[in-house]
Amino acid sequence: MSESVAAEHDYIGLSMEAAQMSDNKTKTRDNNNNKNDDVLNFKATELRLGLPGSESPERVDQRFLSLKSSCPVSGAKRVFSDAINGSTKWVFSPGSATDVKDIKPAVPVKEKKSSAAAAPPASKAQVVGWPPIRSFRKNTMASSQSQKQGGGDNNNSETEGEAKSGAEPCLYVKVSMEGAPYLRKIDLKTYKSYVELSSALEEMFSCFTIGQFGSHGGCGRDGLNESRLTDLLRGSEYVVTYEDKDSDWMLVGDVPWEMFICSCKKLRIMKSSEAIGLAPRVMEKCRSRN
Amino acid sequence: MDLRLPSKVLEHIFSFVDSNEDRNSVSLVCKSWFETERLTRKRVFVRNCYAVTPAAVARRFPEMRSLTLKGKPHFADYNLVPDGWGGYAWPWIEAMAEKSPALEELRLKRMVVTDECLEKIAASFKEFKALVLTSCEGFSTDGLAAIAVACRNLRELELRECIVEDLGGDWLSYFPETLTSLVSLDFSCLDSEVKLSDLELLVSRSPNLKSLKLNRDVSLDALGSLLRLAPQLVELGTGSFSDKLDQEAVSKLSQAFTELKELKSLSGLWDVLPEYIPLLYSVCPGLTSLNLSYATVQMPDLVELLSRCSNLQKLWVMDLIEDKGLEAVASSCKELRELRVFPSGADVDETNVALTEQGLVSVSEACPNLESVLYFCAQFTNEALVTIARNRPNLKCVRLCVMEPFAPDHKTQQPLDEGFKAIVEGCKGLQRLSVSGLLTDKAFEYIGTHGKKLRMLSIAFAGDSDLMLHHLLSGCESLNKLEIRDCPFGDTALLENAAKLETMRSLWMSSCGVSFGACKLLSQKMPKLNVEVIDEHPLKTRPDSSPVEKIYIYRTLAGPRLDMPEFVWTIHKNPEIGVSNLAIE
Numbered sequence: 001m002s003e004s005v006a007a008e009h010d011y012i013g014l015s016m017e018a019a020q021m022s023d024n025k026t027k028t029r030d031n032n033n034n035k036n037d038d039v040l041n042f043k044a045t046e047l048r049l050g051l052p053g054s055e056s057p058e059r060v061d062q063r064f065l066s067l068k069s070s071c072p073v074s075g076a077k078r079v080f081s082d083a084i085n086g087s088t089k090w091v092f093s094p095g096s097a098t099d100v101k102d103i104k105p106a107v108p109v110k111e112k113k114s115s116a117a118a119a120p121p122a123s124k125a126q127v128v129g130w131p132p133i134r135s136f137r138k139n140t141m142a143s144s145q146s147q148k149q150g151g152g153d154n155n156n157s158e159t160e161g162e163a164k165s166g167a168e169p170c171l172y173v174k175v176s177m178e179g180a181p182y183l184r185k186i187d188l189k190t191y192k193s194y195v196e197l198s199s200a201l202e203e204m205f206s207c208f209t210i211g212q213f214g215s216h217g218g219c220g221r222d223g224l225n226e227s228r229l230t231d232l233l234r235g236s237e238y239v240v241t242y243e244d245k246d247s248d249w250m251l252v253g254d255v256p257w258e259m260f261i262c263s264c265k266k267l268r269i270m271k272s273s274e275a276i277g278l279a280p281r282v283m284e285k286c287r288s289r290n
Numbered sequence: 291m292d293l294r295l296p297s298k299v300l301e302h303i304f305s306f307v308d309s310n311e312d313r314n315s316v317s318l319v320c321k322s323w324f325e326t327e328r329l330t331r332k333r334v335f336v337r338n339c340y341a342v343t344p345a346a347v348a349r350r351f352p353e354m355r356s357l358t359l360k361g362k363p364h365f366a367d368y369n370l371v372p373d374g375w376g377g378y379a380w381p382w383i384e385a386m387a388e389k390s391p392a393l394e395e396l397r398l399k400r401m402v403v404t405d406e407c408l409e410k411i412a413a414s415f416k417e418f419k420a421l422v423l424t425s426c427e428g429f430s431t432d433g434l435a436a437i438a439v440a441c442r443n444l445r446e447l448e449l450r451e452c453i454v455e456d457l458g459g460d461w462l463s464y465f466p467e468t469l470t471s472l473v474s475l476d477f478s479c480l481d482s483e484v485k486l487s488d489l490e491l492l493v494s495r496s497p498n499l500k501s502l503k504l505n506r507d508v509s510l511d512a513l514g515s516l517l518r519l520a521p522q523l524v525e526l527g528t529g530s531f532s533d534k535l536d537q538e539a540v541s542k543l544s545q546a547f548t549e550l551k552e553l554k555s556l557s558g559l560w561d562v563l564p565e566y567i568p569l570l571y572s573v574c575p576g577l578t579s580l581n582l583s584y585a586t587v588q589m590p591d592l593v594e595l596l597s598r599c600s601n602l603q604k605l606w607v608m609d610l611i612e613d614k615g616l617e618a619v620a621s622s623c624k625e626l627r628e629l630r631v632f633p634s635g636a637d638v639d640e641t642n643v644a645l646t647e648q649g650l651v652s653v654s655e656a657c658p659n660l661e662s663v664l665y666f667c668a669q670f671t672n673e674a675l676v677t678i679a680r681n682r683p684n685l686k687c688v689r690l691c692v693m694e695p696f697a698p699d700h701k702t703q704q705p706l707d708e709g710f711k712a713i714v715e716g717c718k719g720l721q722r723l724s725v726s727g728l729l730t731d732k733a734f735e736y737i738g739t740h741g742k743k744l745r746m747l748s749i750a751f752a753g754d755s756d757l758m759l760h761h762l763l764s765g766c767e768s769l770n771k772l773e774i775r776d777c778p779f780g781d782t783a784l785l786e787n788a789a790k791l792e793t794m795r796s797l798w799m800s801s802c803g804v805s806f807g808a809c810k811l812l813s814q815k816m817p818k819l820n821v822e823v824i825d826e827h828p829l830k831t832r833p834d835s836s837p838v839e840k841i842y843i844y845r846t847l848a849g850p851r852l853d854m855p856e857f858v859w860t861i862h863k864n865p866e867i868g869v870s871n872l873a874i875e
Contacts, residue, residue, distance in 0.1 A: 127695070128368075128369055128370065129365065129368030129369045129370045129775070130368070130695065130750065130751075131633065131666060131691055131693050132367070132368045132691060132724075132748075132750070133368070133632070133633065133666075134367045134368070134425070134451065135367070135368075135369060136425070136451040136453070136479065137451075137583070137584075137632065140560075140584060141584070141634070144560065144561055144584070144586070172455075172457065174430075174455070180374075184455070185430065185455040185456075185457070
């Protein structure tokens with residue numbers, strides 16, 4: 001990952017270091033920071049401190065635009081967006097892989113629909129953690145709004161189980177990961193394919209590991225098919241496994257998606273070294289099914 | 291001549307010392323007072339779980355019966371702390387299970403609590419009575435079932451805005467028939483439906499039940515039957531308030547409300563339909579606390595409701611109340627002490643523009659006991675702040691959130707420096723302040739000069755330079771918690787005021803201009819601090835001049851923590867110490 005790529009995704013406000021302070025303000029920075037100017041010089045986030053009121057609407061909007069583009073909602077998702085930008089570390093970046101330049105935050109739960117568009121209108125910028133409203137409140141308000149709209153996008157929500165489930169039954173399964181201090185729960189019905197599932201898992205658990213997935217270049221535009229997925233899974237440090245109806249632990253990706261969601265009871269992300277023993281059993285099962 | 295009081299006498303005297311602040315002072319007088327105090331302290335508050343080790347706490351306070359812990363920094367509420375940062379309850383629970391098995395109460399805030407933790411609590415503390423989890427996460431309803439089934443003397447089970455893996459409503463049925471001690475039950479943050487019959491049985495065998503906060507899934511009909519079973523309730527959180535009821539059901543419900551003679555606090559009211567608001571009228575005169583912050587009620591209905599609440603001390607409401615509604619509050623709720631106005635929309639653009647600074651001004655004028663304010667608003671003026679300060683010098687907590695960052699005084703286009711100056715100058719007892727809007731370094735000079743009692747300060751998108759931080763750290767004598775985001779600091783003020791940081795509980799800075807080198811230097815200079823650099827995008831090599839995303843600095847006796855995830859760096863970091871090894875499966 002080149003430094004400049006990292007810099008583009010640097011945190012908001014960093015540009016203040018690179019900013020050209022107006023002459024009538026005292027500059028008390030130490031000189032070290034000026035060395036950053038080359039690396040961190042992105043005009044879009046330039047903080048110019050002219051007199052209040054001058055240039056302010058434009059200034060605010062520019063800042064928000066860049067804030068918006070570089071700051072997805074949660075920490076975990078930022079790692080994911082790095083993946084989108086061509087890092088060789090992550091392989092599973094469907095959906096967004098089609099659009100490398102436009103880093104959309106994975107749609108955070110309750111963003112306004114309009115701001116999920118490719119180019120956010122200047123005045124509607126979303127900044128991480130601003131306004132300072134607790135996520136619990138945001139999610140609660142949003143789900144009551146969407147209920148009022150008659151259903152809405154409840155299942156678009158993050159998978160920590162905060163959203164009120166819709167009328168159709170949900171297929172909640174626990175997802176645990178080796179080495180992670182707590183587990184998550186996801187609704188399998190919100191995903192349509194292994195690809196979606198894996199990207200969601202990646203997001204959820206990326207905070208616990210820097211992905212060591214093998215770099216298989218050229219991940220297909222339309223997503224990976226199932227066998228390719230399992231190849232990749234097997235090549236990486238972590239594998240996703242699941243416990244099926246017979247209480248056997250299987251590797252995710254071997255059976256067609258529909259069959260998978262019907263039989264999956266639990267998911268577990270484990271180190272590939274631990275999962276080696278699973279492969280033969282999978283083959284046996286497949287044979288017995290055929 | 292030995293003038294020391296015998297320890298029995300000391301013990302007796304100390305038993306009257308309730309406040310922990312006082313107890314802390316007592317313990318500093320001399321060794322024998324320290325000893326006696328520590329042997330008699332029952333309620334222990336650890337406001338930063340990483341400031342001290344569980345073992346040290348257990349060792350010092352062998353008679354501890356109640357433990358309160360706080361984990362993540364406050365800005366975690368706004369998604370600024372990445373998942374996996376820390377705040378795990380497990381080490382504490384494990385240690386207390388072994389060393390303080392007589393523990394009765396556990397109150398945790400912003401911590402990661404797993405099902406394993408809950409199971410351990412259930413298995414280890416025979417006299418366990420109270421579990422209060424605020425803004426916690428990491429557990430499922432299975433863990434709740436474990437608590438329900440095992441804690442025979444349970445009095446309080448409260449889940450306040452927790453993120454719970456909701457696997458269904460069965461957990462409630464695990465309370466044994468023999469459990470009759472319940473005083474408080476709050477499951478308002480859960481999603482799924484609990485069986486009404488289980489709930490009714492539980493309520494009817496809990497004669498001491500004083501506080502019941504239902505989740506959204508509990509229907510209006512169900513509410514009626516529950517209220518009839520528990521007319522002694524002092525605190526009620528309703529479920530959804532929007533089912534269509536027939537006339538008979540409505541009048542029965544109305545009757546049930548009338549029977550709530552002791553009710554002082556009302557909350558919930560999710561999705562409340564306007565036609566049901568009159569159901570609440572009978573309880574209004576007795577209410578001291580009303581949380582309408584999830585009730586999408588329009589101003590006229592709010593006015594009708596609030597004008598009947600003459601004893602109200604605490605009001606949480608949304609900006610749907612508008613200035614007119616707040617004027618009504620001002621004239622009806624003379625006992626008001628705390629006001630919080632939340633935005634009804636998630637965005638700056640969705641803010642209700644009929645709520646302006648004028649609403650707060652009216653309340654400050656007319657409510658003599660007003661001490662705590664949280665106010666989200668589209669814009670503000672210096673004049674309003676000056677007026678508020680003049681009206682209400684007894685304010686202790688002012689949290690103003692002007693929704694649009696850098697918004698100046700909308701009448702004069704000036705920064706809000708003068709307004710906040712008036713607040714800190716006029717409100718001499720001010721302990722907590724959150725500022726917003728356009729602010730220059732001058733504002734912070736004022737805060738540093740006048741905010742002598744200020745303990746907690748939150749700042750976002752403000753200031754011009756390092757001077758801002760310098761003013762605060764050198765001026766605010768009582769400063770205990772400082773949290774800053776998106777302000778243009780460099781390293782100078784931080785390093786110059788390093789000593790101050792040991793007198794504070796914590797400092798959070800994100801998206802400021804602090805360099806990695808400064809963090810290293812600070813860590814070297816100040817061994818009693820943990821200087822955590824939180825950086826989800828570390829460069830492969832970290833030059834000293836590189837800026838860091840976030841820093842969290844806190845004083846600690848416990849040294850470096852052993853559960854740092856990969857994206858947290860401290861000077862002690864050893865590559866082998868990485869992800870927490872608290873896997874539960």
